[in-house]
Amino acid sequence: MRFNPIIEKELKIKMRSWKAPALITVYLVFLGLIIFLNFLGTRLLSPYDYGQFGPSTALNSYNILAVFQLLLVVFITPAMTGSAVSGERERQTLDLLLCTNLSTHSVIIGKIFVSIAYIMLLITASLPILGTVFFYGGIRITDILLLFAFYIVTALALGSIGIFYSTLFKKSSVAMVMSYLTVLFLLFGTVIVYGIWVRIFMRYSTTPVTLAQTMAFMFPNPLYGFGSLTEGMSYNIPFFGDIFRFGFSMYGGSQYAASAPVILGITLKPWMANIGFDIFVSILLILISAYRIKPVKGLWRKKRVKSGELKVESEKTV
Amino acid sequence: MLMVENLVKKYGKFKAVDGLSFEIEQGHIYGFVGPNGAGKTTTMKIIAGLLRPTSGRVVVSGTDLSRDPREVKKKIGYMPDFFGVYDDLRVDEYMNFYAGVYGIPRQEREKITNPLLELVDLTDKKEAYVDSLSRGMKQRLCLARSMIHNPDVLILDEPASGLDPRARIEMKEILKELKDMGKTILISSHILPELAEVCTSIGIIEQGKMVVSGTVEEILRKASRKKTLRVKVLGDMEPAVKYLQEQPSLTGVAAGSDYIDADFDGDGAVLAGILKGMVAGGIPVVSFAELEGSLESIFMHITGGGEGNAV
Numbered sequence: 001m002r003f004n005p006i007i008e009k010e011l012k013i014k015m016r017s018w019k020a021p022a023l024i025t026v027y028l029v030f031l032g033l034i035i036f037l038n039f040l041g042t043r044l045l046s047p048y049d050y051g052q053f054g055p056s057t058a059l060n061s062y063n064i065l066a067v068f069q070l071l072l073v074v075f076i077t078p079a080m081t082g083s084a085v086s087g088e089r090e091r092q093t094l095d096l097l098l099c100t101n102l103s104t105h106s107v108i109i110g111k112i113f114v115s116i117a118y119i120m121l122l123i124t125a126s127l128p129i130l131g132t133v134f135f136y137g138g139i140r141i142t143d144i145l146l147l148f149a150f151y152i153v154t155a156l157a158l159g160s161i162g163i164f165y166s167t168l169f170k171k172s173s174v175a176m177v178m179s180y181l182t183v184l185f186l187l188f189g190t191v192i193v194y195g196i197w198v199r200i201f202m203r204y205s206t207t208p209v210t211l212a213q214t215m216a217f218m219f220p221n222p223l224y225g226f227g228s229l230t231e232g233m234s235y236n237i238p239f240f241g242d243i244f245r246f247g248f249s250m251y252g253g254s255q256y257a258a259s260a261p262v263i264l265g266i267t268l269k270p271w272m273a274n275i276g277f278d279i280f281v282s283i284l285l286i287l288i289s290a291y292r293i294k295p296v297k298g299l300w301r302k303k304r305v306k307s308g309e310l311k312v313e314s315e316k317t318v
Numbered sequence: 319m320l321m322v323e324n325l326v327k328k329y330g331k332f333k334a335v336d337g338l339s340f341e342i343e344q345g346h347i348y349g350f351v352g353p354n355g356a357g358k359t360t361t362m363k364i365i366a367g368l369l370r371p372t373s374g375r376v377v378v379s380g381t382d383l384s385r386d387p388r389e390v391k392k393k394i395g396y397m398p399d400f401f402g403v404y405d406d407l408r409v410d411e412y413m414n415f416y417a418g419v420y421g422i423p424r425q426e427r428e429k430i431t432n433p434l435l436e437l438v439d440l441t442d443k444k445e446a447y448v449d450s451l452s453r454g455m456k457q458r459l460c461l462a463r464s465m466i467h468n469p470d471v472l473i474l475d476e477p478a479s480g481l482d483p484r485a486r487i488e489m490k491e492i493l494k495e496l497k498d499m500g501k502t503i504l505i506s507s508h509i510l511p512e513l514a515e516v517c518t519s520i521g522i523i524e525q526g527k528m529v530v531s532g533t534v535e536e537i538l539r540k541a542s543r544k545k546t547l548r549v550k551v552l553g554d555m556e557p558a559v560k561y562l563q564e565q566p567s568l569t570g571v572a573a574g575s576d577y578i579d580a581d582f583d584g585d586g587a588v589l590a591g592i593l594k595g596m597v598a599g600g601i602p603v604v605s606f607a608e609l610e611g612s613l614e615s616i617f618m619h620i621t622g623g624g625e626g627n628a629v
Contacts, residue, residue, distance in 0.1 A: 005418030013406045092402035096463070099366045099396045101388055102560045295368040296387065 005102070006110030007117075009213050014118060031129045034068065035061045058136035063230075065130055066147060069123050070226050074187065078179035080115035081162030083172035085293060090172060094293070104290040112163055112286065116155045123151055150229055150275065154222045156184060157278035160285035167292040190221045215273050220281075225274025247312045319344040319503040320365070320471050325374030327360050327526075334360045335371070336526035342502050342519070344470070347493065349513035350506040358506040359399055361523075362475045365504070366396035379470050395464035399475040399506075401457035403448040403456060410444045413463065420467040434462040438492060454485030461492065465501075472496065474505045478512055490516050510563035534593065546609040547589070549578045561599055565592055577605075 014020055038061045085108075088094040097107055133139050161182050165175040194217035201210055217223040262268065291297065320342040327335040335357045342348040350358050362367040365376050367387050376383040376390070383390045404412065413431035422430060435441050438458035443451060457477060465473060477493075478486045493516045493604065496503060507513050512533060513520065521531040530537060547568065551558045555573050562571045562580050567588050571580040582588070593606050 005415055008418060009404070009407070009411070012411070020355070022429065090400070093404060095363075095368055095396075095398050095521075096401060096416075096460075097419065099368055099391065099394075100416070100419045100467075101391050101421065103481065207545045273628050296370040 004106055004110040004113070006029050006097075006107060007113050010110070011117065014114070020118075024122060027122050028125060028129065031065060031068070031126050031265040034064055035129060035132060038064060058133040059114065059138050062130065062133040062139055065126065066230065067226075069126065069151065070154070070222070071124065073119055073142060074158065074183060074222055076119055077115065077155045077158040078162040079176060080118060081112060081159040082166055082176035082179040084111035084115065084163055085166040085289070086172040086175050087166075089170060095295075098293065098295045105286070106295045107293065108163055108167075108286055108290045112156065112159045115159050115162070116152065119155055120152065123148070146229065150226065150271065153275050153278045153282075154225070156282045158222075160202050160282040160289070163289050164285040167289045186220050187223060190218055190224070194218055211270070215268070215270050219273040220277050222274065222278075225271040225278075228270035228274070319346075319379060320348075320504060321375075321377040322361070322365065323375040323377070325361060325364060325376065326372045327357070327364060327369065328372040330373075333526050333597070335364070335374075338374070338523070338526065338528050340521050340528060340531050342471075342504060344502050345497060345500045345537045346518040347497050347503040348525060349517035349520040350504060351520060352508065352512060354508055356508075357526035358508075358523060359475055360526075362396070362504065362506060363398075364474050366394060366473050367391050368396075373398065377615050392467060393470045394469070394473060395469035395471070396473045397464045397475060397477055399479065401460055403451075403459075405449055408445055409448055409451070409459060412448050412459065413466065416463045416466050418560060422467070429561060430466060430468075431462075436464055437465075438462045439488065439494065452485075454481050454488065456491065457481060457485070458492065461489075465496075470567050472500060472501055472503045472505075474503060476506055476508070478507065478509075486512065511623055545581050545582055547580045547592075547608050548605070548607055549580075549596075550576060550605035551578070552604050556602050557605075558596065561596055561601060562592070565595075568592070579609075 039057065085094070098104070130144065158179075162175070162179040165178040165182075166172070169175040169178065194214065194273065197217060198209060266272075322341070323339050325335050325338040328331065338357070338361055340348065350361070352358050360369065362538050365378075365383070367383065367390060378390045378393045381389045381393065385483045402527070404415075407415065410431065413435065414427050417427040417431060418424075432441070435444060438461055440455060440459060440462065443455060448456070448459065461474070461477060478489050481489060493503065493505070497516070497518075505513060505517070519531070519533045519535060520537055522529050549562065550560060556579060559571060559578055562568055562578060567584045568580040568582045571578060589606075589608065593603065594605050596606075
């Protein structure tokens, strides 16, 4: 199989400078510090108090890291991809790529892959730190794998949004701002719209808000998906698990589980809807982006003047 | 080898390219000359598959661009007028990257890129970072990049722009070498003398239209048909100007700072008669000579002298 040359080149450029190992080091030190402070906070390390340790301390650390890494994915990915294509245009290197036989899909996929790979490298490098919780138990390996899959799919969707704007706007700065505005809408705009809907339309409703109704508003929200994903695991991240359930708690939340939509015999959970949305958006935006940078769209043979209609330009007499 | 037929590119009502037609034989260098904004870059971008024409046809080595753009792209090497380079990439890595883009297997890349770097005289800069190269070197590197897939046709948009005289001479030498290799080259410039030496044919384009096209010899022959007479006289030029204006074989008599120029149509006998008349009329003639017809004078004539500084 032919390796995408864009991935090869970008990874080489990114990884050989001192910046990449320095960034990874700083990131890991930072995560380690968070865990350390959390352990300190629970007085686990206190020489005067041996009885405070419980598995919940380790789980709590895990939760903090999981949330922190999600925020990393959510807020860094648009910055990594927002300038991917517009940057090539600004550097005047895009035409050099497009006049070759490299497909525009390869260009877009290569750019997204490189952006996501860098973030995934940071997250993978943090695995040993996440692994500290295995000393205490409470986390299954499948939980971690599922969490990683969620990160990848979320990064793919947000990366695709960044790339899409990067093909839409000529200036990287505009593409970046639009990417962040879209991410902010997904994070908070959906909550606001949902909140307004609950306040206005469900105010006098005699039936409780169902999970299906909530999902209809919140499924694009990565934090919602994340909260739902972690809810089903052997640990729970209270903040994100609860924050989007305010609709249920206000209007008969106890019934929400029973009202989850069932598709093909599978109870559709919010994180599944979120992942489905992410995958759909990724594929759609990758296709649109690849089409947008295509220099000559479609076939132009239809417009071609038939040879019989050709008129020869007469030379001007010198 | 390269045939462009009735090419039209419209942007709204504006016609950037207006029914352009020309043909280049294999191993020939075709100079595409015209003032800035004449439509040279647009035409080249269409041929390189980067722009869709409104109508017209481009055929490269028998393959119609509209029918099989992928096949045409394999046969064309394109060097744009403005191009960028990737930061933190070495010259050999830059070449390897584009070799990869063209699908050249990894193990064959060095065998292809080394001779190309040698051709453009960058072998000793192989391990240098691209952004540390001079402008001339970057131009040469971009030329080497455009040949990485061994195309039959090279489309070079202003390859010598912004280069110092030495770098221009080096670029010309490379072009001559490419011609010897049998490459078909379409090269654009708004500076005519730059092309006259290396090209076999020249096309002058203005406002999207081809106004003159032919071999350099043909165009020079056309130029020599319209001759310019330059006369210098001692003292007052007024009687000389008046006398010259009265001659039926002379047109466009114009006085310069210390000379008088006039276009004339005729042979040596006509000239001798005019000179005889001037001397007989008591005009103190210092110099009486015919100026050589040149590509520059044609270009100026055609383009109305608008790009005087460029020629």
